[in-house]
Amino acid sequence: MVKFVAISLCLLFAACAETSVRKAPFRVRPDAPQAGSLEGPFNGRVLDSTTHQPVAGALVYGAWSLERGAGLPEPAGAREFVGSTDAAGYYKVPSLGSLPRGVRVTEFTLLVYKRGFIAYRSDRRFTDLGPRMDFAQDGNQVLLERWRTELSHSRHLRFVGSGTAVAALTSWELADASAELDGKRPAGEDLRPGRTGEQYVVAAQLLTEGDIKARTKYDGGFETGPLSDEPDTATYSSQHFKALGRPETWDVAIRMWRLDPGKAQERYEELLTQLPGITEKDDVGSRSFIASEGEIRGVGVLDAPRGTVFLITCGSSQCTTAEDASALAKIVYDRLKALVPNAGGGK
């Protein structure tokens, strides 16, 4: 009898529903008005907001929040997905699997992180921490903004959240975050481009995939993003053009340092002493050299009036001659001059 009453009431109130899912606060597709599903699956593409090139190898972390109880609810667990973007910047998060009965799905959050960029969350924006309205379940586009030195690491660490995968990748920010709370900025040069009124330039703006292809006639694709050896800072930025499906001899990279003129000179001298196979040419910028080691060609340029040094490295399959690498350096120098007019009127 008790069982009958229970079953009847279950039918009446649907109280025995296996698992319930809240309505998703995001769209099913960017161009659709319908709400998506918290259960997924999710897919999208991650691009560099500066260059609109795909960002490969970014952490893609999805987490579902589960809850149970009525009136005074309590957390009932979480489900995680850890993956990364592919060479073309695409990601896929599979559907949430089966869940224990009596549990409801209340939330899904996607986090995309790659060192050198500001992390992306599906629920909040980093800039003002306001609700993100443009996340979509299917065909989502993630534009990763490059990290800038004036940004706060303590804010960023709060933004990315916690968990094993995320904590491991962001642990390098802890010291800087702590220094901020001590009232100290992280050690090192602090030119803070963009704050002093000067033009903010990153390496990715100086050389594009199109520039390379136009010069070398390469017909393949690249995946692009900052080099993984050093993160971008106020004074340093990089861009790696990794040839898709080809050996490293097809890769191109640019590293750029923006310093005061004296320090730029010192950095250039360091490169001269450190790099192998140096020949000083002085045919681009204030000074320039070509370097070579094995199958890698390099061109270093000092732009003294702008306090800028850049180094282009190009594999021998991509830059079949030293002239190819020098031509890319000239393109970069011309673009730098266009982006950062020199008040002093130097060369």
Added chain:
Amino acid sequence: MKRFAAVLALLVAAPTTVGAWEPSSTHAGLTEQAALASRLHKRLVSLGFGGGLFEPMTIPPADAPKLIEALKLLSPTHGAVPDARGRQVALGWLAAGAALADVPSSHGANHFFDPSTKRGWTDPDRGVIAALGDKVREAIGRASLPSKGIPAPEWVTHKDNPFNVENFHAQYVKAVSAATPGERSRHMAAALVAAGAILHTLGDLGAPSRVRGDSAAHLEPLGAGPDDLGSRFERIAALAYGRLGVPAPSRIVTRTRLRDFFSTADGQGLADLVARTYFSPNTLPANTRIGGKTFQPKLARPQPTVPERLNLMAASRDEGTMLRDKAGTCLARYRVERGVVEFWLDDECMLEQVTAVLPEVSAFETGLLEFLLRGELQLHLTDSVVVSGAGLGPGTVEVLVEDGRGVRTKLASVDTKPGQTELARVAAPASGARVVAVYRGTDAQGEPIVAVGAMPLGR
């Protein structure tokens, strides 16, 4: 305005939902803001946790399996879940406490306090059908609602509360006095969990329904099935601000007694402030016929009051108009229907209230965190180490020296008397990197207190 439009759009997409200030979003955000505005970072650094709020601290899962198990119930994206080794930063442990205060859900019933009746949660009468539904849920093993809760001001010191003030103090003392850095890290993490949960209990009293005896407001049917019941007000806060958007404190509230943060005889506690400032869904002014010389609807509580003259022209529209307080915050929406003034709370109005109340909640939580950390000792080195502290009652002060490896050993333990400024004088150690002192006793008000201090030795 931008935020409002965004939140309304979210509400359209997700028209219903949840329970308390949401533990892993709003509560975690409130405690994070309190920590950032408080002296906690400096205190941690002074005690040897060099990274302060971003110092990684470890509670090995084997040492606290239940705690770690409970933390696994949370989504890591909210910043309160340690890694597989039980490691996360100090700020994360504090947020973890805030998120865990509602686990198990019966503890959530102890986060209510109506200053006018001095009572906490009471299971509202929802009628026969709903009661039968509850019985069914119980029969099939679902959580049932407790009939009563312990009032929030009592819960923070209650013996059944695993995160009570007593436990906070015990862990805080060990975070200074334990021998090894690993042990101290573990105890400090545990102290922060307790502190986060205490802040959560106070912060809950920023929701009007929790301080106006309106338990029924926590049983609104919310979207995902019949069990998905909760407070729409608190859900709006979560949608509008989440964890990351919770505002910084408007000020730092100062009180000399723990209970005064909750409620005082002269109405200066958070519960008093919120109860007299806002209506809750089931304590709105009663529907009242117009016609008399003055308009005086029946009120569930003396405050807030309703002006004698309302804008009846605007109230005759379908959507009615808003009743606002002196600061311009919406208190309720009202309209005239067949000569009767009806009051209700809609999302727009509740969002205004959330926007006004969250900085105040944040201010009280920051003040409470400062209160928990208020005890400070000064250490001076002459030919001996002198430990002094002001405003302390009877207690015990322990003085320890830390060696180059970070291991601390006791130099002395001294009982202190009320009103004593110099608490201990101990022969200076021959070697060591730092001297620390920790006092446990009562303050001048008779409130339990732990006071700490440290001084580098450089020997």
